[in-house]
Amino acid sequence: MRSIFALSFFALINASLSVFSQETEPTNSNEVLVCCLRSSSDSVTHFYYVGRSNLPCKVSWQPGQKPFPMDLGFEAMRARTLLATRMQTNDFNLGSIHISPIFRFPNPKETNTAPVERTSEWLVRFTFAAPYVLANLDAVMLLDGSCASEKLRRESVHESFRDSEKPRELTILSDTNTYSLKRETTTRTNPIELVQSPDFDIPLVQWKWGESFPLDLGEGTTKARSCLAPQLEDFVLDQISIWRYLPSKSITRSGGNFLNNSDHWVITYEFGSMRRRPDSDKRDYSVDMLLDGRVLCVETHQN
Numbered sequence: 001m002r003s004i005f006a007l008s009f010f011a012l013i014n015a016s017l018s019v020f021s022q023e024t025e026p027t028n029s030n031e032v033l034v035c036c037l038r039s040s041s042d043s044v045t046h047f048y049y050v051g052r053s054n055l056p057c058k059v060s061w062q063p064g065q066k067p068f069p070m071d072l073g074f075e076a077m078r079a080r081t082l083l084a085t086r087m088q089t090n091d092f093n094l095g096s097i098h099i100s101p102i103f104r105f106p107n108p109k110e111t112n113t114a115p116v117e118r119t120s121e122w123l124v125r126f127t128f129a130a131p132y133v134l135a136n137l138d139a140v141m142l143l144d145g146s147c148a149s150e151k152l153r154r155e156s157v158h159e160s161f162r163d164s165e166k167p168r169e170l171t172i173l174s175d176t177n178t179y180s181l182k183r184e185t186t187t188r189t190n191p192i193e194l195v196q197s198p199d200f201d202i203p204l205v206q207w208k209w210g211e212s213f214p215l216d217l218g219e220g221t222t223k224a225r226s227c228l229a230p231q232l233e234d235f236v237l238d239q240i241s242i243w244r245y246l247p248s249k250s251i252t253r254s255g256g257n258f259l260n261n262s263d264h265w266v267i268t269y270e271f272g273s274m275r276r277r278p279d280s281d282k283r284d285y286s287v288d289m290l291l292d293g294r295v296l297c298v299e300t301h302q303n
């Protein structure tokens with residue numbers, strides 16, 4: 001019996017969230033833990049489970065070979081509806097989307113098990129921001145639209161202080177083992193600074209979430225991969241992050257309208273070596289792209 005878990009790089013994208021490194025047991029034997037997020041603002045850990053019958057997912061994706069199979073606009077609206085039911089309000093806005101592969105780990109209790117396997121299944125997290133709510137709101141799905149159920153665990157004051165002293169960790173959770181990935185990140189170019197530059201050329205293409213996404217992430221992966229050096233041929237897609245920005249300085253300089261420029265997004269494609277274990281700390285690369293297809297910058301991450 002092999003366990004299935006998602007390798008999540010969410011903590012690097014959203015500063016208010018980090019992956020919690022302590023194991024937890026599922027409350028239902030028919031569920032599998034796929035994602036664990038900790039909100040530093042309220043010391044609450046969010047655990048996300050899917051039914052074992054949902055894995056392996058019926059919908060898979062091979063980046064660069066097939067179009068991305070999920071309608072992000074439709075599923076983002078569905079995610080908001082699900083959160084609105086729980087929160088008793090729909091007064092929140094989409095801030096980012098994170099798409100990560102699912103890895104299948106061998107059970108250490110069994111002998112002659114296969115090595116860690118990178119699957120063609122992916123986990124999609126929609127992150128929303130709401131007025132008067134300190135922490136972000138997240139909805140986690142598989143590619144077929146199956147929604148993960150959320151369970152909360154509130155930490156004690158002692159645990160919150162103890163965890164605040166730890167370095168940031170990216171953790172893969174399993175029923176019997178925990179792997180931690182610690183990484184320092186350095187970048188040659190900061191994409192946030194680029195889109196905030198007064199000289200930034202504002203794209204004509206925007207995306208009002210709820211509508212069809214204007215770019216195919218499969219084609220975008222191929223284009224982003226072509227930006228890497230030829231000797232990095234064994235590097236594969238580790239994560240896609242889609243995040244909103246407002247080019248305020250460029251709008252001000254050009255005398256533009258802020259309300260007409262509220263739906264700009266950057267797509268970040270992050271790559272890592274296919275030979276590494278998910279818990280390793282090898283260097284990787286990311287390519288930031290605008291909705292009009294322009295490559296904003298290529299970042300190098302080095303431990």
